[in-house]
Amino acid sequence: MDAPLEPVIIAEHGGLVVAERGSEVLVFDRGNGPSDITLFVLVVITLVFGGFGVISVFSDVSSGITSRPGLLGGVILAVGIVAAIAMYFCAKGIRSRRRRPLTAFIPVAVFDRAQQTYRDGGGAVIAPLDQVRFERRMQLTSSSPKLVAVTPYGERIIKRGNPFGGSIGDLDQVLNDVVHGHRG
Incomplete structure (x- = not known):
C-alpha cells in the first residue's frame, strides 16, 4: 500500500x-501547547534564578567572603543552570515535533x-x-x-x-x- x-x-x-x-x-x-507553556516557565526560572545566582556568586567572590549567603547563591545558580538544561531539551522537543511530517499526526x-x-x-x-x-x-x-x-x-x-x-x-x-x- x-x-x-x-x-x-x-x-x-x-x-x-x-x-x-x-x-x-x-x-x-x-500538540505544542503544554510544551510552549513549560518552555515559557523554564525561561523565566532560568532568567530569575540564573541571574540572581550569578550576581550573588559574583558579589561573594569579589568581596572575598564565603559564607552561608555564598552557598545560597551557588544553590540559586544551580537551580538556574538545571532550568536552562531543561529549557534546552524542551525546545529541542518542540523543534523535533515541528520537523515531523504532517502524515505522522x-x-x-x-x-x-x-x-x-x-x-x-x-x-x-x-x-x-x-x-x-x-x-x-x-x-x-x-x-x-x-x-x-x-x-x-x-x-x-x-x-x-x-x-x-x-x-x-x-x-x-x-x-x-x-x-x-x-x-x-
Missing part, C-alpha cells in the same frame, strides 16, 4: 497547521471540497461544507481566543489558543478562504 501523500502547508500558527492534499483541506494540531478536522463534507479526525461526517464557517471566540480562562467551526449543529472547537506561543493567528480567515474557495 502506498504511503499517503504529504499535505502541502498553506498556513501555520502556534502548532496549528492548515494544509491541502488534493481536494481536502486538513487541519493538524502538533491525526488531523483534527478534514474539509473535503470534492464531497462537500466536514469530517472529524476519525472520519465521521460533522456537517455539509457549505454550512460551516470559522470564527475566533474568546475563552473564559485565557486571553487568547479559540478557533471554532460553526455548524448548524453547534460549534466545534478546533484549537484552544494559549498566550505562550499557541495562538491561532489569522487561521479563521485562512480556513474561510481556503475551504470556501475564496483563495487568490
Whole structure:
C-alpha cells in the first residue's frame, strides 16, 4: 500500500497547521501547547534564578567572603543552570515535533471540497461544507481566543489558543478562504 501523500502547508500558527492534499483541506494540531507553556516557565526560572545566582556568586567572590549567603547563591545558580538544561531539551522537543511530517499526526478536522463534507479526525461526517464557517471566540480562562467551526449543529472547537506561543493567528480567515474557495 502506498504511503499517503504529504499535505502541502498553506498556513501555520502556534502548532496549528492548515494544509491541502488534493481536494481536502486538513487541519493538524502538533500538540505544542503544554510544551510552549513549560518552555515559557523554564525561561523565566532560568532568567530569575540564573541571574540572581550569578550576581550573588559574583558579589561573594569579589568581596572575598564565603559564607552561608555564598552557598545560597551557588544553590540559586544551580537551580538556574538545571532550568536552562531543561529549557534546552524542551525546545529541542518542540523543534523535533515541528520537523515531523504532517502524515505522522491525526488531523483534527478534514474539509473535503470534492464531497462537500466536514469530517472529524476519525472520519465521521460533522456537517455539509457549505454550512460551516470559522470564527475566533474568546475563552473564559485565557486571553487568547479559540478557533471554532460553526455548524448548524453547534460549534466545534478546533484549537484552544494559549498566550505562550499557541495562538491561532489569522487561521479563521485562512480556513474561510481556503475551504470556501475564496483563495487568490
